[in-house]
Amino acid sequence: MDTFAELILGKIDIELRNKTDELNIHDYKVIRYRDDYRIFSNSKDELDKISRCLVSVLGSFGLDLNSKKTELQEDIVYHSIKPAKMDYIKEGRFSSLQKMLYSIYLFSQKHKNSKITVRYLNDFLRRLFKRKKLTNNGHQVEAMLGIISSIMAKNPTTYPVGTAVFVKLLSFLYEDDKSKSLKLELLHNKLGKQPNTEMLDIWFQRVQEKVHPEWGGSYSTDLCVRINDEMNKKKSFTIDGLWNLDWIPGSGKSPNKAKMISLLKKTRIVDIDIFEEMDSDIAPSEVDLFSREHSA
Template identity: 25%
Template sequence: TSEIIIKIISETLSTLGMRLSKGKTKFHEDIIYNSIKKDKLSWKLKHNSNMSLFDSLMAVKDFSMEHQNSGTIIKEMTRIYKRIYGWQKEHFKKDFEIFIAITCDIAIHNPSAFPACAALLSKFLSFLDDTETKKNINDIIEKLGNISYTGYIEVWLQRVTIKQNIKYLFNDELCKLNNSKTHNIWNSDWLHSKLRNKIKSTNFFDQNIISKLDNVINPNEISMFLINKSSV
């Protein structure tokens, strides 16, 4: 039946000079099963709402190996973060470095989920002392430093560390603006001197806003990154 329907549609489209895309056109006998995206179905079959934090992160990690950058990963990492945002140290049953390692691994393979990953890292790091925090941040930067979207990650890592007692110097041009008001992120020599001086004298970091930030990222800070994935 499905073959006949596709044949009729194809013949009709051909009269209009159009055709179905082979890459996007599929037919199935089981309408119910195949009406759900494979990544969503895979997640529904393996996910359990009663999972521990460790099991939840491992489930996302396992899922992400088959469905890289799926919108489901962003949603689940955000859901996990909202779940633990108000937790105190005694709620966590395992070493924080284990959670940090799993979260970093998910971030490496799923850059679109990094805002939620950064938020989780900020929560885990908040329970460590300065020495442990510095060690873990250095490990995170080293682990994530060899991937192509390092700049994007460094911007979020700067948000994670900007309220810490330890200062970190990141390589991304945008991150350097917080350390030097005179740093140029682009070549503006070709601009009129008045406009060029205006740009150079502008502080792109609003210290008033930064002073009000908590060292743990608020869920509202990452919620905007769910908008484009709301229908995935």
């Protein structure tokens, strides 16, 4: 997914340069990290023109700038650090895991859906995995389950690492998979009422297939439906919503298209052997794909 996004954003970079060349604007620099743009120029007038060019190019791709995050700054050093990252840097060490998680919750309330919250939770997950035992004094583990579910409810970007934290906490609280499955289902039902929960479905399925393969529920996400077909060893797998076959000429009954559809319905996309080797706990390396030194 990141690869496709970068291909599109790379094309936008080229189009932006072409537009500014047409306006004879050359003395500027654009630094882009994924979809975060920083434009540097010695002329405010040219900055305004460049930003309008960027808006125009993004619009041609069906995208736009977030007006709440677009601003003009003169102090490059001070404003090169996002407010969210400043708050993250200010945070010190915590005397307990519960206090650390609560601090993350407060942080996420102040900086909604920030990627720094994801990074903060990755730090927390690594600390969890270093613990061989977690005593449930005063229902601390249950309290942390409530905190992480609240963070996830208001910050969809935390679904992957949030699910990993939730599952790891369950491993300290329960030994049997049935209890874990019930708690997972409660979380999924709670968050599933919100829009755009495809990522939640994917990570819920990742764990539920390990702790309760016989789960009788259903998925609304197309990819999860396909994976469910394969895990249940159906003879034919669904392809709805996964591939666009409009580029193949002819109707669904034409030989070329029919052959392609047949292949897609019968070819596995899940490596069952690798899945069976995976643990029910989601390791930090599964959800934290980028090194800390280079993460946003």
